[in-house]
Structures are given as structure tokens and as C-alpha cells.
Amino acid sequence: MEITADAMIQLSDGELLETYRKSLRLYAEKKFARDTERGRIAWQGARFFVTSRGGVTERQMALEASEDFAKKNQVVREMTLDLDLLKADVDVLALAFRVRGTDPPEKSER
Numbered sequence: 001m002e003i004t005a006d007a008m009i010q011l012s013d014g015e016l017l018e019t020y021r022k023s024l025r026l027y028a029e030k031k032f033a034r035d036t037e038r039g040r041i042a043w044q045g046a047r048f049f050v051t052s053r054g055g056v057t058e059r060q061m062a063l064e065a066s067e068d069f070a071k072k073n074q075v076v077r078e079m080t081l082d083l084d085l086l087k088a089d090v091d092v093l094a095l096a097f098r099v100r101g102t103d104p105p106e107k108s109e110r
Contacts, residue, residue: 003089008096020093020104027086034079041072 003019011019045063052059063069094104 005092008092009099011096013100016093016096017105020090020097023086023090023093027083027090030079030083030086034076034083037072037076037079041069041076044072045069 008016008019048063048066048069049059052062054062097104
């Protein structure tokens with residue numbers, strides 16, 4: 001999101017609610033994408049591990065030394081950073097609700 005904390009506090013109630021819901025939806029979508037990528041990497045790693053030759057240690061070392069898996073894991077780490085930043089925005093929006101004396105909408109309302 002491209003909005004400052006001060007601007008979030010000054011939003012009208014309707015705008016704040018809309019921004020909060022959009023942020024939660026974006027957070028959920030990005031979290032799903034990150035978790036899907038994590039699962040895909042784990043599945044590929046397991047497939048690589050099972051189809052490789054050698055003992056357990058040699059196969060695990062080959063998997064850890066794979067440049068392809070290192071790049072994929074770096075992408076997941078970057079996705080996690082974006083997700084953490086978005087979660088911070090959601091938390092600031094929830095704080096804006098609390099500053100106004102109300103609670104943010106419940107999870108069941110999302």
C-alpha cells in the first residue's frame with residue numbers, strides 16, 4: 001500500500017473500512033501465493049531427493065547445494081518480506097480503528 005500512517009488515521013470511517021478490507025484481501029492473496037510457492041519448492045525438493053543417488057547425507061547436500069533451489073528459496077524470502085510489510089499496514093489500519101474507539105471488523109466479517 002502506498003499510504004502513510006498519518007493518512008490512514010485521517011481517513012473517514014467508510015474509507016478506513018474499505019482500505020482495511022482491501023489490505024486484508026491483498027494480504028491473504030499474497031500469503032496464499034507464498035505458501036503455494038513454498039509447497040511447490042518442498043515437493044520439488046522431495047522429488048529431487050528421492051530420485052538422486054547416494055546416501056541420505058549426500059542427497060541432502062546435493063539438494064542444499066542446488067543453485068536452482070537456492071534461487072527459488074530466495075524468491076520465497078522476498079515474498080515473505082512483502083507479506084510482512086503488508087501485515088504491518090494491516091496492523092496500522094487496525095490501530096486506526098482502535099484510536100477511534102472501535103475494534104476492527106472480526107475475522108468472520110472479512
